[in-house]
Amino acid sequence: MTPPPAPGSSLWMPKPALQTLIDRLRADGYDVLGPRMADGAITLAPLRSVDELPRGVRDEQQPGRYRLTLADDGGYFDHVVGPHSLKPLVFPPRTTVLQVLRVRNGWEFRTPDPPRPKQAVLGVRACDLHALAIQDRVFLGGAYRDPEYAARREGLFLIAVNCARSAATCFCVSMNTGPAVTGGADLILTELANGFVVGVGSARGASYVGGMGERPPTAEEEAAAAAIPQRAAAQQTRRINTATVHDTLLNNLEHPRWAEVAKRCLSCANCTMVCPTCFCSTVNEVNDLLGTQTQRERVWESCFNEEHSHTASGAVHPTTKSRYRQWLTHKLATWIDQFGTSGCVGCGRCITWCPVGIDITEEVAAMEGGRA
């Protein structure tokens, strides 16, 4: 038996090996999730067979618009990011963080053990890996670690894919988060016509390759694989100037553009919900009619909802204008002050999934003075 490939090395593997990889992960108790076509989108869903992958399906994305097109031939990963990110896998939309039971002499408090699912995700993109790294800082960095996030994060096996194209809404190049995967995954695939070039990202990833018809990639295959994300990068038209955005936003808190965007903004919270880094939640105490049981439930919340900033004297952000400004300045400026990185990875989901197509890059450009 040959020793497993070292992290950092790369291999070529034939396309049918992808099924073997899925089978091995499933045999080890992983729930394998991957891109699947459902409800008119590429969703992240349980995956058993490579036949379930959206082969030849491309996503056309524009502000407020998402459509799929089907080709007769094509690769398994011709699409880019859909509505779903890794976020719900590590930060579930709804979870119980505390249970309180009435007992004879008072109350008993129980912290439920966090679930420890083993989840393997196929087809993760560079932007979403960067988003996960940002979430790691939020949920695991500093003095307070989120136990559920930690448990779920530990069980995550990530098979990344280098993007072969960009959607019109992508701007990861300017955020320096893609499209080439530079780390953070167990395995990194680049899809070629005749197979995959596989980058080994971790020792755990290495343990799943071998014996599937692999061989060292040829120089031509290496060059072809390297060219693929470069081609995707060249397709991007949107960008944010990361060198200036922090000061631009914070020096323009009274810019007329905030009031203008507030006229278009629905304050519906879609941007924050699809954002792979937005982490806000609220906790609700849910008690039964008898008053014998109370559960503290944590649910996804958004700075676009009035209740989010509710205090005894009212909402801190009572208007759409102040909520949009809070979101954008936090995402692109004060996030840097708080966590040392931007809160944006350029995935473009907030642009695509905004029902009225508000474009974060255009709003920043307007603040820059380019377009008002």
Added chain:
Amino acid sequence: MHPQKPRLAVFKFASCDGCQLSLLDCEDELLTVAEQVEIAYFLEAGPADSSGYYDVGLVEGSISTPHDAERIRAIRAQCRYLVTIGACATAGGIQALRNWGDVEEFAQHVYARPEYVRTLATSTPIADHVKVDFELRGCPVNKHQLLELIAALVWGRTPRVPRQSVCVECKRRQVVCVAVAKGVACLGPVTQIGCEVICPQYDRECFGCFGPKEYPNLISLGRRYQRDGHDNGHLTRLVRSFNGYAPGFRTVEKVLAKNNHSSSPQPSE
């Protein structure tokens, strides 16, 4: 627990009874409800103690007759807390379509002897007639919100009923947006959460059953749908259903017409 259980009454005005049924539909919890509150007046379920004071009156239905306009005042006087339940009571209901029509003409078409019918020209929410302490939206109301309301009453706290958009719940459930992915005119972004997103989960648009969310931006959403080729007639009918007369939705026709003539900034391409 309580020296005296809170006395609950359920009253019906112009409505289909669906919201009251939501209370009876609390099958597993119904016995507990009956233990925790005294169901004093609830004709559909049996009790009819009309002797007087109630701690909370749940009111279903809208005001559509002169008689009901009087009756709601008497009921208000009997209830410590008056809570409206459902789209009819909170917004006038589907029958508020008459508010844009000619009731006399409708009556001529429907009734053999319209002169026997005594009705108002409008169907209006309860809050247009008396002070309302709390409202539960929906067509029908959500059973869990109803139980939350009763639990809050029993335990003396404010009921928790979120007012954000339907989109929030769609996204929590990872439902693909029908407006963005299918180009369907969906009312989710302007509608209050509470329905557990039944329609989008079945690939249908939101019909606004829970009425306007906090700050519904009908102007911007309407402009987007108009730009996508949805005509004003379709959009007006979509908004003017169960909650068409709700303050946030009432002006839809004017909003759309104004959008057509407006020079205000267009959403970006």
